[in-house]
Amino acid sequence: MVFRSPQLLNIIQGLGYSGARIQVIDSQRRTRAETGSYGTTDVANGNDPGVLDTRAWFTKIRPLLHKLIIREEWRDQPATESDVMFDRALTTALEGKPRVLRRISDNAQIIVALHPIVSKDKTLGAVIVQQNMAEILTFQEAALEQIVLFSILSLLAVFVVLLAFSVRLAWRIRGLRREANAAIDPYGRLRASALQSEVNAGDEIGDLARSIDNMLLRLNQHNTFIENMPRTLRHEINNPLNTLSTSLQNLENESESVRNSKYLESAKRGVLRIGAIVQNLADAANLEESLETEELETLDIEKLIENYVANFQLTHEKHHFIFRGTGGPVYARVSDYRIEQLLDKIIDNAIDFHRPESPIKVQLDTYREHLQISIANRGPALPHGAGESLFESMVSHRGRQSRLHFGLGLYVVRLIAEHHGGSVHALDLPDSSGVAIMVRLPLSPVGSPTPKKSDKVESAETA
Missing domain, CATH: 1.10.287 (Helix Hairpins)
Incomplete structure (x- = not known):
């Protein structure tokens, strides 16, 4: 039986809100006023896939959140047990103690808050506020979405800032590395005496x-x-x-x-x-x-080397020299004096190391864009790992010899070759019976004959 009280109804109607049911119960458990309903009002979004997915996800993590916040294990209650717990809570509220519990009603999760009405140390009744958890979940979902969105945007902003900072930092470091590397050539000589970038930076x-x-x-x-x-x-x-x-x-x-x-x-x-x-x-x-001050001119390298080897043979009758050319003119922009000086240094080196009675072979080959001068001699092979260091200044692998050598001969060869836009390297003959030193120089675009050989490198180690 319900004994309505208009005064109470006016009071609680001003306190009502969507998704909540407010009841006033007297000490005899009679309802004196009631307003609102805890049925969900989110009809518009109730079938929205996004809302359903979010709600399902939140339902999965609810036990963990409940354990972390309430520090109790989450468990689903049967409807009968829920009614019994509600009756107990109402009895406790009528005894003057407030209670809060969760119950099942019409397959919906309901949050119930019961608070006693006390006057002059006497409990007159209790106020019961019931709210559907779907409304709370909707509010929590909206708050969670805002928090997640704000967190993602914040992380994205921090990531962009850190990425820009790291890219700029890497670009500055790479620029400094390139300039520092460019300040010294592969042979250890300084190309620049000062840096231009980052020297004024304050970090x-x-x-x-x-x-x-x-x-x-x-x-x-x-x-x-x-x-x-x-x-x-x-x-x-x-x-x-x-x-x-x-x-x-x-x-x-x-x-x-x-x-x-x-x-x-x-x-x-x-x-x-x-x-x-x-x-x-x-x-x-x-x-x-x-x-740096010498001028280059286009010369026939074939004729230059052939005449040089013939003259060298006249002055070194104890040694035998063999020249093998291309059979035609080979043009390149060179300084004839420096090419002869280059040949002097290489052949002197070959004479010092060649096996007695074995010939020293000088060979000229042409390729598509360059010519190759090879001087090969039979004798000891190169020391292990000495192929590149041979052409550095003050480096010698002669060991104890009767003559003093300061390792300048092949260094001069490298300087002359690089001055003409070429390169020089040394390697052992295929059978390790000697050494060949090869000088590559660019061919002159004017008057250069058509290469007679394929691009396959054919070294003078066939000597």
């Missing part, structure tokens, strides 16, 4: 750039000192050498007993050797500067 990359710039400056000063040292040594050593040579000559002229002395001859040879060493050092130091 750690700027500090690194300034450190590298300072290092390049000190290396440039040291290299300048090293490059000028041969000229200084030649000037400083030639004076005492001239004095010593003159003194030995005067001693030979004045004393008959000393004239035929083996010690005098040994001293003369020592003076000449020191003079030759100083001159070689100075020539190597001045070579790069002199190459």
Whole structure:
């Protein structure tokens, strides 16, 4: 039986809201006022696939959230058990203690809040507020969507900022690396004495750039000192050498007993050797500067090498030289004096290492865009890993020899080859019975004959 109270109804109607049911129960469990319904009002979105998917996903994670927040295990209640728990909660509320519980009603999850009505220490009844969890879930879903969307946008913004920062940082580091690498050529010579980029930056990359710039400056000063040292040594050593040579000559002229002395001859040879060493050092130091001022002209390399080998054979009758050419003119823009100097250094090296009674072969080949000069000799193979270092300055693999060698000959060969736009390399013969040094130079576009060979590299190791 319901005993309506208009005053109570007016009060709770102002408190009602969608999806909630408010009841006022007296101490006899009679309903004195009631308003609203806990049935879902989300008819428009109830069948929306997005809402259904979100609700299904939220239903799956609800037990975990319940355990984390309420610190209780989530379990579904049967309808009968739910009614019993509601009756117990109502009894407790009428006894003056508020209760909150979850119940099942018409296959819907309902949140129930019961609070006693107390007047002068006497419980007059209880207020029951029931709300469908679908409404709460809808509100939670909307809040969750906003949080997820805001989080994704925030993460995306942070990712874009970090990506832009990392790309710019990588670009600056790569630029600094390229400039630092370009400051030194493959043979260790400085191309630039200072950096141009990042030296004014105020961050750690700027500090690194300034450190590298300072290092390049000190290396440039040291290299300048090293490059000028041969000229200084030649000037400083030639004076005492001239004095010593003159003194030995005067001693030979004045004393008959000393004239035929083996010690005098040994001293003369020592003076000449020191003079030759100083001159070689100075020539190597001045070579790069002199190459820059030389003009190139188009010459027939075939004829140049053929005449050179013939003249060299006349002056070195103890050795046998074989020249194998292309049979026709081969044109290239070169300096004839420097090509002869290049051949001098390579053939001198071949003579020092060749096997006695074996010929030294000079071969000229042409390819589509370049010519190749090969000098091969029978003798010891190259030391392991020495193929590239042979052409560096002050590098020698002769071991203990009777003559002093400072490793400048093949270094001069490399400088001349690179000055003509070419390259030089050394390798063992196929049967490891000797060594071949090959110089490649670009062919002249004017007057160059049609290559007689295929592009397959055919080295002179067939000697």
